[in-house]
Amino acid sequence: MISTQRFIHGRQKPFKYLISLFTLLTLLFTLFYLPVKATTITFRDINNHQFQKQIEILQKEGLIVGFPDRTFRPDAYISRAEMAVLLRKAKKLLEDRTTVNPFKDVPINHWALNSILAVHRAGFMRGFPDGTFRPRALLSRAELAALIGQAKGLKSEAAKIAAPMVRANDEALIPRWAIGWVTLGYFPEHQYLTYRPRRMSAPRDSATRGEVAYAVYQLLYPPKKGGIVQVAMNAEPDTLNTWVGVMMAMHTVNFTWAYPPAVGRDEDWNPYPGVLTKRPSVEDGTIKIKGEAMEVIYNFREGIRYSDGEIADVYDWAYAFMVLQDPLTPTTRSPLDDKVDTARGRGAFGVRGFDILDSHSVRVYYKELDWRVDLWVPGAWLPGSMALYPQHILEKVYNRMKDTGNSEVFRTDETMNRKPVGYGPYRVTEWKPGSFITLERNPYYAFGKPLLDGIIFRFIPDTTTLLARVISGRDVDVAALGLGFDQAMILKERGPKHVRAYFADGFIFEHLGVNMDDSILRDIRVRKALSYAIDREKIVNVFFGGKQKPAYTFFHPNHWAYSSPKIKYVFNPEKARQLLEEAGWRMGRGGIRFKDGVKLAIVLETIAGDSLRGKVQATLAFMWNDVGVEVDISKNRPSAAFITRARRREFSHLIMFAWTLRPTSMGESFFREEFIPSPANNFIGHNWYGYRNKEVTELLTRVSTEMTEEGRKRVLHRMEEIVLDELPVIPLYFRLAVTTAKTNLVNYKPGGIADTPPTWNVFEWYFDR
Structure with a gap:
């Protein structure tokens, strides 16, 4: 639906962290400073918490301690003054009792004054231009991203990122100085940031103790690169072409090579911008309602490249839209397609209904209202559909269809149906009918570096055989389609320890x-x-x-x-x-x-x-x-x-x-x-x-x-x-959407709807160490 909510946050100027891995580990050890021996207690307030696993592992290793009441308080925050004390202790700095206090909001009797002066003199934490330190201000998530990023040595990499690639609904709120740090925090190879509810990155919100623990865990145990995930399905796609295909097996495969769409959904069904920089809205002027008509501006991300290395831009969308307007093209049209007012706009490639504003932006004219214009773009509405379809691939197929007058070209061409070119984290390398589809890592993926070496989809039509192979675990890591509810219950109640059954509503x-x-x-x-x-x-x-x-x-x-x-x-x-x-x-x-x-x-x-x-x-x-x-x-x-x-x-x-x-x-x-x-x-x-x-x-x-x-x-x-x-x-x-995954496969989050097949977030998957 068209969003009518605005997100209001106070502005906060950045401060720079100079911190080493050793510093961060020591910092974490002193983070919860009360003297409770870490390995002798179990925190009573983290059961089923989002970060329970990370907190327990860090506690077991003696890196964190809690409070005397046996709590960890994972949702509490950390102030700048507390951070100053922790940094001073971590770096073993002497308390500074000689430097003149430059901060007008830190009185001489402030409990953390000497620590604040010490870390200021060392250059770890600086104040603000108005002469304040703001000791009671809380550490923001953007600042946490910078802290972890610097500890990982990502400064030069972060400096190269000019626009956020976070796939969150509030990317516009990321401070300019933090764009690189926050973006890297969500990239597959780092994953030290998580999303807040409603798919928010919340960069200006205060970081919680649980989020700090998770970030440090990811620093200590970064996502493991390598390995091949084998995904089993009881159905084989008839095609990988979303223009003509409808099978859920197709969508499940397509989310590995064609993802993300214009607007995606996460495991909780929250919509978020995929290859769009943001969802259009009335509030920001990208949706204008004019009587019974509408004008909508879609802004595509820069930096998207197809798996063959070609750069994607708005002209790819325009060409595909032209092809979709042709009655000979054998595809189910998007509900938005028929509402485009083709009598307006300059258009391109012989069709109208839009104006190209620049290489990554287009204004589309609709002759009717539609409440879904912030969720789809014309021509791309089915799950797994690409909002940008490569013109250099499509035009060859389209020209052949026009020359022959035969629409079956779209159903038979290999580059459309068997070995398509997309911009997802992986790319198709082989399809052996009746047996498997293999994919390899896409080196041009715009949202970071996918972790797996590849993916194999195996087709096992008989569900009894499928269950046996899931139990054996030799050639099935994920059962994405086909297992029945009764079979999944067998796995849940008396299955092997290496497999977990998922039941997604x-x-x-x-x-x-x-x-x-x-x-x-x-x-x-x-x-x-x-x-x-x-x-x-x-x-x-x-x-x-x-x-x-x-x-x-x-x-x-x-x-x-x-x-x-x-x-x-x-x-x-x-x-x-x-x-x-x-x-x-x-x-x-x-x-x-x-x-x-x-x-x-x-x-x-x-x-x-x-x-x-x-x-x-x-x-x-x-x-x-x-x-x-x-x-x-x-x-x-x-x-x-x-x-x-x-x-x-x-x-x-x-x-x-x-x-x-x-x-x-x-x-x-x-x-x-x-x-x-x-x-x-x-x-x-x-x-x-x-x-x-x-x-x-x-x-x-x-x-x-x-x-x-x-x-x-x-x-x-x-x-x-x-x-x-x-x-x-x-x-x-x-x-229920019944699937299974090996217990050592991290970030398996099936969503249960067409927009979130089991593979919707395959770019985040990796095998635990």
Whole structure:
């Protein structure tokens, strides 16, 4: 959403630190100065704290002590006077009792006067131009970054950084003098700074004792470079081209070579600027609302380079936007694309709708309002999509498509689909179909130096085999896709110590997609009967231990638009039988219903090799058989073939699968008529069901122009009511995002939504020492 919040901080002038590694270690030892022996106590206030591990290790090594009440107080702060005392002790400076006091705010009887004078004389801490020392001022996070950076010997490296590359929502607040230090603090090879809530770097806020402990731990034990992470999935992507692909397996791979997007999300789903320097806002003038129209300025970061070494700039975006405007290009258009006013602006490459302001900035003209303009840029909205697509790669493919008139070029060209060029931390080196994809470190990555030597994605379609290989640990470090909830519980309760199972709550909507053109399922009474015959509570209790949520609508309970649905298909087999009788289906031989000599028989398809889905599939067949429906569950296919068949709308009756949705998902691409795939639109669109309802299409067109959340909710609740009444999809349950990782893999933080697949922060991963 468009941010309306301003961040107000007091200004603080910098002071310089001259500090050695020895100084810092000694400083930390004296940081908590009360005489409590470090190795004899356990701090009672750090359990489950963000920095518990780092605090305990430093305490175990005798580097920190706490307070007599057995607390560490990790969220308390440190003042400049305390820092002066610590620095004097660390450097073993004599207390200065002779130098004239130059600071008007440090009285002669101040408890830290002699220490302040000593470190001032030594040049470690200086005062301010107004003649003050500000002894009670607290150490800021920017100052902490400088302290650690200098201790690591990064002064010359920090001096080369002119603009922050922090991917935080408050980068503009980083003091000019601290840009290099703070940026390096977030780079993969250093990682001595962490984010505050809402993805803030908080450079002017006071550093906590816990943050100081974490920073020093990272100084003592810097991230380990090297090694290869092997990521297993039960599905193989059909392509790595986000212009034509939809599979979650594709998104999972793409976040390693194409990340970050224009605006990313972290493990807590907080949006933050990726290749944009900041999210546009009304407050800073980069969003201007003019009646029903908008003007938005997008500022791309300088210094972004593609994995082949070419420099990225705004002309790459403009060229890709031109290609997307071509009707021959086989891609699902962004909701923002159709709102660009192509009658305005000078444009470029033969299309209008924007003005290029400089090599890294563009003003886009919208003819309609849209509340998501600070979250996407036109042409790049799917997870893992690059906001800047390399023109030198794309133009060759586009020209060939135009010359031949064949849009399949976009689906077959190697540089678009098999070995793409991106600006992410790694780059694709090999794809052996049916086996693996390998990636190596991208030497041109703009956000620091990735730590791993490479990544291997292994495709293991059978989930039982996948579980066995996770347990063995020989060739699987991360299981990103495919493990079922029951398998993850086995690992959690009695698995090997080298593996940890993760259960991330997310918008994974498991459902049945209905072929709305089928002669049997075209009857709404049959669809409703099938839904009433499903005991969702039993499914989640039997197969998921009651830990997953039954779904009665497509909005997850954590989605901002959720409310208890007005129409709810609670398990009622008698109601199901009644509806089938009303539809003319009479019970016949073998307990199966017939109508005009035709058996009530349907095919339920899902992805082959998924053991848990297979169990749910069999359970659904049993429940439907109980009300007189014969179900064929023998037509399952491998993931790529299943997706192709679904996308081309070649399935007979029902398909069981999941959409991994986003906080911005509102059902547009699933339920609008124009998103029904067909030969006429090159089979682009996610309305695989063939659902047609003009009111729903109108509501989903209108909802994006509602600039308030309450307004959007009103529109979506009406849309939801219609869709649930007509049932082009039959909700089953919301899945937890189940993954595993080896316990020595640091910074594995799965997010559970489409914007944060398990690999979203792969640039931070490394193996612990």
